Amino acid sequence: MAIITLPYRYLERLTGTDRQTIIDRVPMIGADIERIEEDHVDVEFFPDRPDLYSPEGVARAMRGFLGIEEGLPVYTVRPSGITFSVDPGLADIRPYLGSAVIRNVDLDEEAIESLMSLQEALHWAVGRGRGKVAIGVHDLDAVTPPFRYIASPRDRSFVPLDFEQEMTLDEILTDHPKGRDYARLVENFPRFPLIVDADDQVLSFPPIINGELTRVTTATKNILLDCTGTDKKAVMTAVNIICTALIEAGATVETVTVDGQEMPTLAPAERVVSVGECASLLGLPLTVQEMARLLARMRFGAEPDGDSRVRVLVPCYRADILHDWDVFEDVAIAYGFENFDAALPATSTVAQEHPIPAIAGAVRSVMTGLGYLEMMPFTLTNERVLYANMQREPSPGTLRLLHPISEEQTVVRTDLLPLLMEMLLSNKHRELPQRLFAVGDVVEACVTSQQVAAVSIHPAADFSEAYAAADVLCRELSLPYTVTESDDPAFLDGRRGDIIVDGRKVGVFGEIHPAVLTAFDLEHPVAALALDLTAVPGYPVPPGTP
C-alpha cells in the first residue's frame, strides 16, 4: 500500500485551508490516516488512485471536495520542439515510451524527495514493480536533443546513478543494487533498453537505473521525463500524473514528439453517463444538475446532456475510471457516505443452511455429549506431523505449497488425527484425562471434504473406549457400518479397526501405536478415531472442487 507523507505547510498553501480540516476530511475521499506528526501527516491512499500519491494531487482533490475549487482542472501544454525516436527493435522488449518536458521547476531538497516518492509509489501501483512502467526524470540541460530510445548491445557502458565509473549494462545487473533488484525484468533479452541523446550520451537504462549525467538536483530548472513500459495506457497514466502534479507545484509542461506523436496532451476523456442508472445504484433521488454539481466537487468536468444524462470529462490523471460505475462511486463520495440513509430492501427470502455445516453441527453435538472438547487446528501443516510421526505413507493426493513461508506449514492437511496428536503434545502439562475432537476440511487432489477425528489420553485409554466412541458416532450419524481389522500403522496391531460403509473404508479407530506416542512425545495411551463425513447420508455430491 502506498503511504504518502503530506507536510502541513506545503499542503495548507496548496489547498488553501487549515491542516485540521484536511485531517478530518481526507478519510472521506477514501484514505486511511496512518500517523499524525508534528509537521506532517502520513496517509495511505488506495491503489486505484495513484493521482493522490503526491501532496499536489491530494491538494487538488481536497480543494474540490471542500468546495474551494471545483470542476475540471485545465492544464495547457506548449510544444517544446524536442523529438524522441523509438527503436523498432524494442517491440518485444519494452515497446512503449511516454515523454514530456517540464520547465521552470523550483526544487528544494523536500521537493526532490517528494518527486522521488511519487515516482516510487507509481512504480509500485501503476508500474507493478517497474515491469509495466518505469519512470525516469532527468536534468534536461545536461543533454542535447533529439533523444533516442534504443535496443542496445549489452556491453555498452555508462556511469550509472550513485557510481563514479562506467559500467557495462551486464555489469550493472550484477554489481549495481538497482541492477540486482530489477535484473529479472530484462536479463533474458539479447539487447537492453537504453535512452541516449544526440551526442550518444546515456540518460537511462530503463527500467533499471538512470545515468549520473542527468541527475536531478536543486539546481535543476528543466526536466525531461521518460516513462517506458509494456502497457501503453499505464505508461501514459504515469506521464499524466507526474506532469499534472508538477504543474500544480508551479511548473509548465511542454510536449515531446515521440515517433511523430506529440505528447502529452493532458486532455480529459469524455464519458456520457445516465443519471437514472446512477440514482438507482446509489438509491438517491438525483437530478441532472445535482449529479453534475457533485461530480464537479470530485474535479470532473460535468454538464447536463439532455435531462437524463451527464457529459463527464474525466481528468487525464484519473486512471481508475474504467466504467460508468466508477463515476457513480465519486458521486457517492461527493454526496458523503455519512449522509446516506441506510435501509433494508424489501427482498424476501427463506434461509437455508448448507448440509455440510449442518452435518458438522451434528458431529459437534455427539462429540461434546461424549465429553470431548473441540479444537480448530490449522489446515496447513507439514509431512513430518502428517505422515512421518504417524508411521504412515504420504497420500498421493497431498497438496504441497509452491512457496511455503515456513517449514512448519508446507502442505494442506489430508487428515485431522495427526493435528489432534500435536494438540495433545502442546497441552501435555494440562490435567488428564483430555478428550479432544476436531471437525473440518481436509483436502486431497484439490478436492475438499470433511472429516471428524477424536483423541482421548489418560492412563486407562484403550481400544474399548475408541470403539465405543466410533460406535456412538456412526449410530448418531445414521451410518450403518461394519468393522474389520485395520492395518493402519498409526495404531497398535490387534487393537485397531476400520469402519466400513457400503464396502468402502470411511474411518479407523483403536489404540495409537507406542512409537507414534513417542514421536509426539506423549507419555500415556491414546484412544483415537477418524471418520470421513462424505459417508454420512445427505452429504452433497460432488464435494468442494476448484
Add this chain to the structure above:
Amino acid sequence: MELTLNEKKLLVVLGPMGSADAAALAEKMDTRREAVVQYANLAGERGLVDVEKHVSRRYAPTEEGRAYIGKGLPERQVLESFEETIPMRDLQSHPLAKIGIGWMRKKGWIAIRDGVVQKTGNAAFGPDEAAFARFGESGAIADGEGVADLARRGLVQEEETVTYTVSITPRGRELLAGGLDLQEEAGTLTREQILSGAWKDLPLRRYDVGKLPKRAYPGKTHPYQRLIDEMRRVLLDMGFTEMAGGIVQSSFWNFDALFQPQDHPAREMQDTFFLGERWPLPAGYERVRDMHEHGGETSSTGWGGTWSAAKAEQCVLRTHTTSLSIQHLAEHPKPPVKAFCIGRVYRREAIDPTHLAEFEQLEGIVMDEGVNFRHLLGFLKEFYGKMGFEKVRFRPGYFPYTEPSVEPEVYVDGLGWVELGGAGIFRQEVTAPFGIEHPVLAWGLGISRVAMLRLGLRDLRQLYRSDVEWIRETPTYGGRR
C-alpha cells in the same frame, strides 16, 4: 440444628467423662482419632463441646541412640571398661572406641600420654547423660538440660505430638439430658427404600454445602466455533442461504471472475499460496476473458492487454470466500439471491500474534431487482448490530471487484472506531459475464478480528493452537464483552 449421628455418639460417650483426650474417646467409640476430632469440630461449631489442641515437642531416640539405651553413652561405656590406665592399642579394640575415645577426651575424662590412656578422675555424670537416662522410663523424653547436646550428636530427634482434649459444654449437657436419637444415618438412597417407602423414616446423612465439589469439565464446542455459530444464526435469521465449497480454487474463480487483473500484486507468489495443480476453465470463460481485455459489452474499458488462460488455470488456496459467492451467483443468476458463507481463507503471511496464514472469513451477498448502495449500508448496520456493535459508520474503500466500495467501522469501548471488514457492490465487469442483471451487494469480514474483540484475545494463534485450559475455563454462555 440437626446433629449428625456421629456428633450424637460423641456426646453420649463424652457425657459421663466430662472431658477426655480424643485418642481415649476414639477407643471408646471404636473409631480413629482423626474421625473423633472431625466430629468434635462439627459439634464445636454448634457450641456443644470445646476442643483444645495441645502441641508438645518430644524427643525420641534415633537408631543409634536406641542402641545405647540402658547401657549409657558410648564414652561412659568405654570409660568403665578399664581401670586407671590402659595402653591405647588395647583400648582401641573396644567396639565403641572410635566414638568413645573422642568424647572422653572432649569431656576431659582422660589424658593420653606415650600411647597410654589415663583417667583424670574427673568424670562426673553430665546433664546429657542424665537426660539420656530418662529413656529408661519412656519411649520419648521431654525437652530439658542436655537434650540439645543429644540432638546435635544425632542420638535423638524432635517429634511434634498433637493431642486434643474434648470437653462437653453446658449446652452439650443440656442437649444430652434431653435425649438423643441414635438411629444409624444412610449415605445413599436405595431402590428398595424408594419402593418400600422406607425413605420416609430414613435419616439421610447431611452434606456440607460449604465444601466445594470435585471440579468436572464438560465436553464442549470451541469458543471460536460458538462465535461462528452465532454469526451463522444471525445470517440464517436474516433469511440468507448458506454456501460452502472447496479450499482449493482455480485462479479463474479466485481472481479472474472477480475482475482482478492478471498482473495484480495479490496474484503474485508473495501474497498468495499457489499450488502446482491446474484446473480446467468452465464453459463460457471467454466472456470473462473479453471483460478483462476490453470490457465486454459494458461501459467498461477492461484492463487491456492479453488475458492468459494458462494463468487462470493455476490453482491457489482461496484468498477469500468471494470465489464461492461468484460461483453461487453464476449458478443462480436470477433474483433474488441472499447467500452467505463462513470459511477458511489463506494469505501468504508470516505467522505472528496478529497475522496468520489462514483465518475465517464471513461473506454475505444480496442480489435483487432494485437493491442499491443504501441497502448495502442497511445490511451492514443490521448485521453488525446483531453482532453487538451498536455504532457503525462508513468510509469510502477500495476493493478490486466492487464499486462503490465501503470500509465499515464499528465503535468498540476502550478502542474507539475499529475498521471491520469491507463491502461494496460487485462491479458490472464481475456480474455481466455470468448473465447477472441486477446489483449484487457484498460484504465480508475476517471474523478472527471479531473473536479477538469478543474473547479478549491478544494472540490470534490461541484460536487454532488452543490451550485446553482456556477452552475449559471459557464459559459456554459468556454474555458479551
